[in-house]
Amino acid sequence: MSESSASRLNVFKTYKLYVGGKFPRSESGRVYEVSDTKGKWLANAPLSSRKDARDAVVAARKAFGGWSGATAYNRGQILYRIAEMLEGRRDQFVREVGEAEGLSKSKAGAVVDAAIDRWVWYAGWTDKIGQVVGGANPVAGPFFNLSTPEPTGVVTVVAPQDSSFLGLVSVIAPVIATGNTAVVIASEKAPLPALSLGEVLATSDLPGGVVNILSGKAAEMGPHLAAHQDVNAIDLAGAGAALAKELEIAAADNLKRVLRPQPVDDWSADPGTHRMTAFLETKTVWHPTGSLGASGSSY
Amino acid sequence: MPTTSPAFADVTTSDSALRRFLHGLPGVDAVGLEARAAALGTRSIKTTAKAYAIDLAISMIDLTTLEGADTPGKVRALAAKAVIPDPTDRTTPMTAAVCVYPDMVATAKAALNGADVKVASVATAFPAGRAALPVKLADTRDAVAAGADEIDMVIDRGAFLAGRYLETYELIKAIKEACVREDGTAARLKVIFETGELSTYDNIRRASWIGMLAGADFIKTSTGKVGVNATPANTLLMLEAVRDFKAQTGIQIGVKPAGGIRTTKDAIKFLVLVNETVGADWLTNEWFRFGASSLLNDLLMQRQKLSTGRYSGPDYVTVD
Numbered sequence: 001m002s003e004s005s006a007s008r009l010n011v012f013k014t015y016k017l018y019v020g021g022k023f024p025r026s027e028s029g030r031v032y033e034v035s036d037t038k039g040k041w042l043a044n045a046p047l048s049s050r051k052d053a054r055d056a057v058v059a060a061r062k063a064f065g066g067w068s069g070a071t072a073y074n075r076g077q078i079l080y081r082i083a084e085m086l087e088g089r090r091d092q093f094v095r096e097v098g099e100a101e102g103l104s105k106s107k108a109g110a111v112v113d114a115a116i117d118r119w120v121w122y123a124g125w126t127d128k129i130g131q132v133v134g135g136a137n138p139v140a141g142p143f144f145n146l147s148t149p150e151p152t153g154v155v156t157v158v159a160p161q162d163s164s165f166l167g168l169v170s171v172i173a174p175v176i177a178t179g180n181t182a183v184v185i186a187s188e189k190a191p192l193p194a195l196s197l198g199e200v201l202a203t204s205d206l207p208g209g210v211v212n213i214l215s216g217k218a219a220e221m222g223p224h225l226a227a228h229q230d231v232n233a234i235d236l237a238g239a240g241a242a243l244a245k246e247l248e249i250a251a252a253d254n255l256k257r258v259l260r261p262q263p264v265d266d267w268s269a270d271p272g273t274h275r276m277t278a279f280l281e282t283k284t285v286w287h288p289t290g291s292l293g294a295s296g297s298s299y
Numbered sequence: 300m301p302t303t304s305p306a307f308a309d310v311t312t313s314d315s316a317l318r319r320f321l322h323g324l325p326g327v328d329a330v331g332l333e334a335r336a337a338a339l340g341t342r343s344i345k346t347t348a349k350a351y352a353i354d355l356a357i358s359m360i361d362l363t364t365l366e367g368a369d370t371p372g373k374v375r376a377l378a379a380k381a382v383i384p385d386p387t388d389r390t391t392p393m394t395a396a397v398c399v400y401p402d403m404v405a406t407a408k409a410a411l412n413g414a415d416v417k418v419a420s421v422a423t424a425f426p427a428g429r430a431a432l433p434v435k436l437a438d439t440r441d442a443v444a445a446g447a448d449e450i451d452m453v454i455d456r457g458a459f460l461a462g463r464y465l466e467t468y469e470l471i472k473a474i475k476e477a478c479v480r481e482d483g484t485a486a487r488l489k490v491i492f493e494t495g496e497l498s499t500y501d502n503i504r505r506a507s508w509i510g511m512l513a514g515a516d517f518i519k520t521s522t523g524k525v526g527v528n529a530t531p532a533n534t535l536l537m538l539e540a541v542r543d544f545k546a547q548t549g550i551q552i553g554v555k556p557a558g559g560i561r562t563t564k565d566a567i568k569f570l571v572l573v574n575e576t577v578g579a580d581w582l583t584n585e586w587f588r589f590g591a592s593s594l595l596n597d598l599l600m601q602r603q604k605l606s607t608g609r610y611s612g613p614d615y616v617t618v619d
Contacts (some may be wrong), residue, residue: 054610061612229603230612253609 015045015191017052017215019197020059021208026216027051034192037102045191050224053183056212057230059149060154060181063209068151068179072127079177084203085119086116088242089200093165095192100164100190114268115169121271122173129178129276137284144287149280151179152257153232156225156245158218160238164190166267168197171237176210180233183212183225188236191215219243226250231259233279237264306548307512314465321464321508327500327536336531339575340568349567353602354392356566356594357384359584361419361555363398364619365426365523365593371406374399378410380617385599387615388606394595395584396449400425400615402444402498408446419489420447422608423474426493426522428453439477443486450478451489451590454506456496464509471513489517489555489588495527517553522556524591528558531568538576551580557590563601566594592619 015034016023046052066155086093090112098108131151137145140218155175160167164187175182186194198213214221218239226234226247233294234251239261248258259278310320344352362381364373376399385391396417399407404420404460411418420442430438439450445459452474458466471490478486490510494503510518518537521528534556541552554573560566566589581587596616603611 057612059608224610227609228612229609229615 012265013043013213015195016033016198017046017048018195018201018211018213019052019056019209020062021202023198023202027055034190034214038097042099043192045195045215048185048214048221050221052214053185053221053225054228056183057154057225057228058213059209059212060096060183061230061274063207064151064153064181066207067176067181067210070179071230072130072179075127075177075179076123077175079119079126082200082206083116083119083123085200085204086112086119086134090116092196096193096196097165100187100193101162107159107177111163111166111268115166118166118169118271119173122177124277125273125276126177129273129280132273132289133277133280134282139286142289144289145284146287147282147284149277150283152279152281153180154230155180155182155279156228156231156234157182157184157234158222158234158238159184159186159194160264160267161187161189163187163264163267165193165197167237167264168194170271171235172211172277174271174273175235175279176206178276178280180279181210181212182235184214185218185221185225185238186213186215188217203298210256222247223250226256227253229254231256233259235275235278236261272293301327311328311465311468311512314463317464317468317474317509318462321505324504324508327504329500329569332500332536333532336535339535339571340531342568342571344567344571348607350602352567352570353563353598353605354488355582356589357598357602358392358395358568359587360394360589360591360595361396361398361557362394362595363523363557363590365398365400365421368401369403371403374403374406375410376563376617377619378407378416380595380619382411382414383457384595385602385616388602391599391602395588398451398590401438401445401447404442404445404447417448418446419449419451420445421451421453421491421522423452423470425451425453425491426524428455429457432470435470436473436477439474443478443480447486449487449489449517450474451491451519453491453493454510456493459497459502459506459509460467464505467506468509468513471510471515487516488514489519490515490552491519491522491530492559493522493525493534494520494529495525500533500536503536504540507537509543511540511544511550511552515552517555517588519555519588519590520555521556523558525558529556529569529590531572534569535572535576538572538581541581542577545577551586553586553588555588555590556579560589560591561593562597563594566598609616 026046026048028049031044032044032047034045093112094108106150134148139145157171194213201211244261251258364377381394381397393416396419397407398419401420407418422442423435454467464580475488478488492506497503539555545551599616600611
């Protein structure tokens with residue numbers, strides 16, 4: 001401890017949830033202790049209840065119209081802005097990720113860099129995914145037939161348990177890149193990088209409610225979110241086998257889209273597009289080509 | 300029903316007598332009132348009590364549409380919803396009434412097709428109340444003739460705020476007489492004070508007494524057309540007024556908060572106020588109403604949550 005810090009009182013950070021663009025404590029008033037990989041206490045994190053989850057869904061639904069209606073170009077700018085903001089707070093995240101996952105400073109730095117690059121990757125995809133998975137379909141008639149990907153709606157994301165930051169970013173970014181809004185249950189044992197990410201999102205022009213971050217037990221909130229009639233999809237990335245099965249059954253009732261957990265050895269590998277397409281629906285429209293001329297040619 | 304209680308016959312004989320009486324009412328402790336309303340709002344109502352409160356609140360709603368853009372189709376849809384609020388669950392109670400503009404009364408009446416849902420009509424140049432007395436009377440008679448079961452009148456806030464209390468009193472009395480049908484029965488009269496425009500709690504208490512003395516069947520907070528509508532505090536104040544009036548005259552008068560009540564949580568807070576202030580006598584749609592439109596959807600979603608155990612969403616209720 002340096003001399004100056006010895007003469008100062010410690011200023012501990014109160015980690016709070018990120019819901020609807022605000023930083024509330026848990027409605028329940030509960031917290032739980034978060035420790036590093038060696039068991040040393042780091043901070044108390046809010047232990048969210050099902051009512052926090054309910055409020056988060058309301059916030060996500062409210063934000064959906066504006067976010068899905070924003071241009072892909074604008075969404076790309078905002079995702080890139082998140083990367084910019086993260087770059088400025090890199091040191092904080094290196095420390096938090098290092099403590100959360102027991103990594104050396106250089107390894108944690110590599111993880112944070114990969115997470116920042118992940119935002120840039122998805123920022124680029126926002127205005128390209130439409131061309132890749134949509135397009136004009138050939139049909140046997142004088143019509144244009146166009147398929148275009150549309151966001152599913154409110155997506156519940158059970159974030160990966162082990163990769164508390166890169167894994168988290170890798171599951172949030174593809175959900176919101178295409179215009180969905182997200183309710184995220186952070187890693188239970190390492191929620192602090194996720195809660196700090198909320199502060200970055202709040203200062204990145206991302207409209208409040210597009211991403212809502214809850215810390216606590218996936219087993220407590222998950223069933224309520226999976227059964228929630230106003231949630232359109234659920235990503236089970238961080239759910240264990242038994243919980244994933246339970247949540248998938250609960251999710252069947254209103255035909256939620258379910259992305260089952262897949263083992264990921266290396267979160268820094270090329271993510272591909274499947275996480276984006278998992279939460280897209282295809283809208284197909286038929287449009288007459290206009291009156292057919294006497295010669296039989298349109299236009 | 301007696302229009303004026305004999306107990307207070309002398310206070311309405313002249314403007315000065317009425318003013319003496321109204322200004323003799325005890326002043327309102329604003330801080331205490333708000334603290335009391337806030338304290339009663341912290342009650343936790345859960346499980347079976349919540350289910351009861353939700354059904355009670357649904358049965359107390361005056362399902363309202365008061366827009367310039369109201370079409371007969373919209374009024375018919377509203378009436379259908381009042382009768383069957385939740386088609387997926389027929390155990391849901393009907394609302395108390397539908398509340399429309401006078402020219403939509405006949406449409407609403409026909410759409411209800413004899414169901415036990417009342418038709419309430421606003422009248423007297425709602426919402427501003429800025430019209431001559433003959434116009435207000437004609438407006439009221441028109442609505443009653445079209446079949447309105449209840450009339451929601453607005454007082455002349457201008458006259459009230461200018462201190463012309465007797466004029467306000469006489470207006471309510473005149474409208475009360477216009478509510479009488481040819482067969483001698485009468486539409487029930489709700490008197491809207493527009494509490495958001497009365498500026499002080501003392502004024503709300505005075506207006507409540509004018510309304511009750513003049514023979515209102517219900518006193519109602521607001522039109523829903525101004526910034527501040529029903530709040531727990533102003534509703535509590537009006538509940539205290541009807542409680543005191545009943546204690547002194549034996550006449551029971553209903554209360555209707557309107558505007559700004561959008562969630563089940565809010566509605567239950569008002570029910571707690573009713574139970575704690577005036578008691579269970581008022582916990583029926585004879586004596587307590589909510590003027591609301593979007594509140595019903597939230598109540599239905601909460602009801603679905605209680606019956607299925609799953610949170611519901613706006614996809615499972617109507618878009619109004």
